[in-house]
Amino acid sequence: MSNAETIQHASETARAIEAATARVLVGQEQVVRDVLVALITGGHVLLEGVPGLGKTLLVRTLGRCLSVDFARIQFTPDLMPTDVTGHAMYDPKTEQFRIRKGPAFTHLLLADEINRASAKTQSALLEVMQERQITIEGKCFSLEQPFMVLATQNPLDQEGTYPLPEAQLDRFLFKVLIDYPAAEQEAQIVRMILDGTIAESLNVEGLSPITDAAGVMAMQAAARSVTVDDGVLDYALRLVRVTRDMPGLVRGGGPRASIAITRAARANALLEGRDFVTPDDIKSVARPVLRHRIALSADAEIEGANPETLLDRLLDQVEAPRQ
Amino acid sequence: MQIERTSARIAPRSAWQAMDMGTRLYQHWWRPLTGIWLATTLLPALLLLAAGMYWHSPGWAAFLFWWLKPVWEAPLLEYIARALFDPATRIRDVLWRLPALLRSTLPFLLLRRLDPSRAFHLPVSQLEGQRGDGFSKRARTLALGESNHAGTCTVLMLHVEQVAAYALLILGFMLLPNQLGVEDIQWFGAAEEQLGTSFLVAWYLAMLVCEPLYVCMSFALYLNKRTWLEGWDLELGLRRIGEKRRLGQGRSSWLALLLTASLAVSALAPAPASASVSADAREQQQEAIELVADERFMPMEEVERWRFKGNDGSDASDGDSNWLAKILKWLFSIEPEPGQEASASWLPDLASLLRVLLWAAVISLVIWLVYRYRHWILSLKLPARATKPARPMSLAGLDIARHTLPDDISAAALAALHAGDRREALSLLYRGTLSRLVEQVDVPVGPGDTEQECLRAFRRVAGTHRGVALLAELTPAWISTAWAHRPPAQQQVEALAHSWRTVFGQGAEVSHA
Known part of the structure; x- marks a missing residue:
């Protein structure tokens, strides 16, 4: 199979997954697209939105479409690191210690309300995300690929939470905002629930798997073969570097942001069925990549600015690449 | 009042310079003034303090002491007024006059207590002995001309006094050891009794300096206003020159003095001078003019100040060049309009102050609204005059x-x-x-x-x-x-x-x- 055919096949598969997920998660097309781009890139996603917008449904649907394992951890203040990674326990029958693997040993992990847990537990998970391996009692266990964490946090009700440190936020490829669906789409959701087209209890058994773990790995490999022109690469770098000196920002994106934006742009190009990256790909992934990597200055916040408005300004002002 | 015996240099000054002169007066006589203050107020203050502590109401004690301020100020005024003209004045002389002084201050314990220019008007009653209508007429006369800023002086000193009292109180608490557990005092909240008593003490100490100073400043304003209105400086100059001429040339000094005074006043007065003067009188007039023009009589002082361009008063209708000056003059002018008689009470000052405050409030509101809705204003598009954006290159x-x-x-x-x-x-x-x-x-x-x-x-x-x-x-x-x-x-x-x-x-x- 030639490279073009590989990319074409991977693109069709990805779009089929996107279409199937979007059918279940009505009104969140951009969220589905971003999550799928992150999956193909091999990154992790931080989802921010109020409860009840379908975050769990999204992960369940993805797990079903990809035919991979799925686990969910509800983060609470008393959650311990071993509750995430696993631990060694003494088995009286065999009189030996037995390794009990935690929920992190999965393909898709939904870390619900990650900012509710203590910094120690958050660090344990974020280490898993970075290393893709877990060490229990000195023994190292590699996680099965693909491995993707979808962590959620609630923008409201910040009382008693532990905000993620900047260094750990950087480990998420994307920060995706989930907003309420539009009125028409919300009406469609209600109608589908009433008709029984989709189950109210997040039952996704009706969906048929589209690919498997190997298929996901193939998509990731195909994305790595997408070419990036020097002009486009320069555009991505300029976008990130401007954030470091931009008025209204005290912290901009680091080199990890430059890498993330280019890798995610390749995945986006793959989803579009192209084997090359265009400036549009860079722009479409710039917001979720940079959103959690920039910090507003105090005066910008007082003036009512938010990361979205500043990123919009950034994308408008940074010149598109010349060719 | 024998103004030639004054120990201060009498000259027409601005209100601020007069207040400065008041501080100089206080610096010169601060010891006797402080002594009088302590002699007249220490005992009542202690009694009020004790009463406040006994009845657990230091607030009422403070209010009573504050309301009786004119009583405490009267001896101070008496001393400074006497000392200015007679340096040999003793504290004892003032204290002997206390009963009479209390009678003169009685109106100031009633409605006039709330007069912002209280200390400015106190000499009218106490030194001039004016009562009833006479007092009102005199007060109206003193309100003529440039504003005396007596109300401003009161407000200023009130703030200085309060700040000094709080500063002393806080300093005292800062010097207390931590073991006494006084860290959690609610400074400006519902004052506890102990805090109230402490504040009374601090306030009394602050008044030890502020009250004599306030009386001196107000008295200086009073003197300054009389200098402006009654030409004290002119009178003093004429008397000095007359004395010199009497001693030096042996002429009929009284005649020369009277002529000089009459001619000088007629030269300053807007009324036309009489045409029927004799040759001898003309000679005397020429002599008087020379005297008035003499440097010793009216020393010249060169003053530099900022003025609005074009506002030289020569041409009132010089177009729009001084429109800003006109607006500002109208906005902040304290003096009455021509032909309009100024009221003698403190009301004109208050009205002017209120006018300035209201305008300041309106301007501030407009500025705040523009700032608050600046994004909305900037987002407004003017379709009629909107220029077509430059074509992108x-x-x-x-x-x-x-x-x-x-x-x-x-x-x-x-x-x-x-x-x-x-x-x-x-x-x-x-x-x-x-x-x-x-x-x-x-x-x-x-x-x-x-x-x-x-x-x-x-x-x-x-x-x-x-x-x-x-x-x-x-x-x-x-x-x-x-x-x-x-x-x-x-x-x-x-x-x-x-x-x-x-x-x-x-x-x-x-x-x-």
């Missing part, structure tokens, strides 16, 4: 200015194509399309817009334009060429070049579908 990072493109783009593209440069041919066609479309369609595109965004913008604004349809064909071909380095087939580029000629021709033809 580059789109999607490409030069699309007409002078950077050949006249016949289609022919140039075909030439490049036959030369084997498909990329150049496509670039010409793409840039040419954008250039023509930008000329014909007003499209809001920015420097950050990509090829696809440009296409979407043109479709949104002029979806039926044939040039936009051509752009839709050209864009994917150009993107593939630019970013994947895969130009389309030669035939496709050739077809696009012919389409370009069909749509745009050779010139800048406008063609809508």
Whole structure:
């Protein structure tokens, strides 16, 4: 199979997954697209939105479409690191210690309300995300690929939470905002629930798997073969570097942001069925990549600015690449 | 009042300079003034303090002491007024007069207690002995001319006194050891009894300095106002000169003095001078003029100050050049309008102050509203006068200015194509399309817009334009060429070049579908 055919096949598969997920998660097309781009890139996603917008449904649907394992951890203040990674326990029958693997040993992990847990537990998970391996009692266990964490946090009700440190936020490829669906789409959701087209209890058994773990790995490999022109690469770098000196920002994106934006742009190009990256790909992934990597200055916040408005300004002002 | 015996230099001053003179008076006589204050107030203050502590109401004790302030101020005024004209005045002389002083201050414990110019008017009652209508007429007279700023002085000293009292109180608590556990005092909240008592002590100590100072400043303002209105400085100068002439030349000094005074006053007065004066009188008049012009009589002082340009008072109708000066003068003018008699009470000052405060409030409100809704104001578009934005010279990072493109783009593209440069041919066609479309369609595109965004913008604004349809064909071909380095087939580029000629021709033809 030639490279073009590989990319074409991977693109069709990805779009089929996107279409199937979007059918279940009505009104969140951009969220589905971003999550799928992150999956193909091999990154992790931080989802921010109020409860009840379908975050769990999204992960369940993805797990079903990809035919991979799925686990969910509800983060609470008393959650311990071993509750995430696993631990060694003494088995009286065999009189030996037995390794009990935690929920992190999965393909898709939904870390619900990650900012509710203590910094120690958050660090344990974020280490898993970075290393893709877990060490229990000195023994190292590699996680099965693909491995993707979808962590959620609630923008409201910040009382008693532990905000993620900047260094750990950087480990998420994307920060995706989930907003309420539009009125028409919300009406469609209600109608589908009433008709029984989709189950109210997040039952996704009706969906048929589209690919498997190997298929996901193939998509990731195909994305790595997408070419990036020097002009486009320069555009991505300029976008990130401007954030470091931009008025209204005290912290901009680091080199990890430059890498993330280019890798995610390749995945986006793959989803579009192209084997090359265009400036549009860079722009479409710039917001979720940079959103959690920039910090507003105090005066910008007082003036009512938010990361979205500043990123919009950034994308408008940074010149598109010349060719 | 024998003004020639004054130990201060009497001269017409501004209100602020008069207040400065008051501080000089206090500096000179602060010891006897402090002594009088302690002698007259210490015992009542202690009694009130004890009563406040006994009945657990230090607030009432403070209020009573505050209300009786004119009583405490009267001996101070008596001393400073006597000492100014007779340096040999003793504290004992003042204290003997206390009963009489209390009688003169009685009206100031009633309605006049709330007069902001209280200490300024106190000499009228106490030193001049004016009562009832006489007091009112005298007060009205003293309100004539430039504002005396007596109310300002009261407000100023009130604040100084309060700040000093709180500073002393806080200093005292800061010096207390931590073991006493006084860290959690609610300074400005519901005052606890102990705090209230402590504040009374601090307040009394602050008044030890502030009250004599306040009385001195107000008395200086009073003296200054009388100097302005009654020409004390003139009178003193004439008396001194008359004395000199009497001693030195042996002339009839009384006659010269009287003539000089009458002539000087007539020269200053607006009324026309009498025409029927004798030759001898003319001689005396000339002599008086020379005397008045003499440096010793009226020392000249050079003062530099900022003035509004054109506001020299010579021409009241000099157009709009001094409109700002007029507005400011009207806004902040304290003196009455010509022909309008000023009221003697403190009300005109208060009204002027209120006017300034109201204007300040209105201006502040407008500034705040503009600042608060600045984003909304900036977002307002003025369609009638909106200037058409400059035509973009580059789109999607490409030069699309007409002078950077050949006249016949289609022919140039075909030439490049036959030369084997498909990329150049496509670039010409793409840039040419954008250039023509930008000329014909007003499209809001920015420097950050990509090829696809440009296409979407043109479709949104002029979806039926044939040039936009051509752009839709050209864009994917150009993107593939630019970013994947895969130009389309030669035939496709050739077809696009012919389409370009069909749509745009050779010139800048406008063609809508």
